[in-house]
Amino acid sequence: MRIIHILNHVQEIGNGIVNVAIDLACLQARNGDEVAVISGGGEYEILLDKFGVKHYKINQNRQPINILKAALSFREIIQEFQPDIVHAHMMTGIVLASILRFRNQYALVSTVHNEFQRASLLMGLADRVIAVSQAVQISMMQRGIPENKLRVVRNGTLGSPRTRQISDYQPLKLQQPAIATVAGMYKRKGINELITGFEKIALDFPTAHLYLVGDGPDREIFEEQAKSTSVCNRIHFAGFQTEPQRYLLACDIFVLASHRDPCPLVISEAREAGAAIIATRVDGIPEALDNGQAGVLVPAKDSQALAEALVNLLSNPDQLQEWKYRAQENLERLSVVRVHQETLAVYQELVK
Numbered sequence: 001m002r003i004i005h006i007l008n009h010v011q012e013i014g015n016g017i018v019n020v021a022i023d024l025a026c027l028q029a030r031n032g033d034e035v036a037v038i039s040g041g042g043e044y045e046i047l048l049d050k051f052g053v054k055h056y057k058i059n060q061n062r063q064p065i066n067i068l069k070a071a072l073s074f075r076e077i078i079q080e081f082q083p084d085i086v087h088a089h090m091m092t093g094i095v096l097a098s099i100l101r102f103r104n105q106y107a108l109v110s111t112v113h114n115e116f117q118r119a120s121l122l123m124g125l126a127d128r129v130i131a132v133s134q135a136v137q138i139s140m141m142q143r144g145i146p147e148n149k150l151r152v153v154r155n156g157t158l159g160s161p162r163t164r165q166i167s168d169y170q171p172l173k174l175q176q177p178a179i180a181t182v183a184g185m186y187k188r189k190g191i192n193e194l195i196t197g198f199e200k201i202a203l204d205f206p207t208a209h210l211y212l213v214g215d216g217p218d219r220e221i222f223e224e225q226a227k228s229t230s231v232c233n234r235i236h237f238a239g240f241q242t243e244p245q246r247y248l249l250a251c252d253i254f255v256l257a258s259h260r261d262p263c264p265l266v267i268s269e270a271r272e273a274g275a276a277i278i279a280t281r282v283d284g285i286p287e288a289l290d291n292g293q294a295g296v297l298v299p300a301k302d303s304q305a306l307a308e309a310l311v312n313l314l315s316n317p318d319q320l321q322e323w324k325y326r327a328q329e330n331l332e333r334l335s336v337v338r339v340h341q342e343t344l345a346v347y348q349e350l351v352k
Contacts, residue, residue, distance in 0.1 A: 025048060
């Protein structure tokens, strides 16, 4: 099969959409398919080349002149590569691939990652629309995407070609007990509630520290919030880390306090690392935690509920250990191999 993935960039910045596409492209090439990626470029070009994935660089910035140039370049690539499948992961890609399909015989697949974005309805232009969780599928159906187009392929990242085996990472030496999150510094990731929740419990657990791993446009807001707390010296902003596994292995409790999150890859990484997990009951998070069997679920935007969950685990060493154990059960369904196989099955529906 000849497959093209199209996305805005392939930068190594912790973008889940990019990571999913890179994993798929590499595993498909390893499986013997002819695979190419169209993007604005980035650090993952080296990995793609290692796996024999061809990379075409196109600037897809949404200025009119760039879009016109991108369309012309895309048409040339399609004529050269002759794909059976074009798989779009972002909005610009689905528009280009849809508009330029009328003279080219390829099937069009899209993956909906952030369905809460208004423009995600454009992903419905594809012949098949992959939802990264059942929650995303239901949301897209409610917004008008036909059910017969939708297929669920839940995210999984274990065994990713982007990372090493978990046993190859050296845990950091963190202050214990260590509470950590790995997330983009966006308001929708619930960093505000996590800082507030930590402050609520910090005096009762004077050796506890909070580690915020990630970067993003709202980081300064959260740094100012942390400075205003009485425990600012125990709240650490680690920034983006190319190896967040070192934090996941070292922490006692991993928290993901998102307001919206379709199916976060970091959940599978935290589970593999053996952290006890507290996360919000929104979108695809419960599915990633086996509907609460592999982690504690709390309401979103509720710092008090989050604080109570932290107290419960920090006060009960046996229960903390039990949740660490439960996080590591049933990990096989979180593998990139399963994602690859299920995605291939979607392609095969369209390529006879």
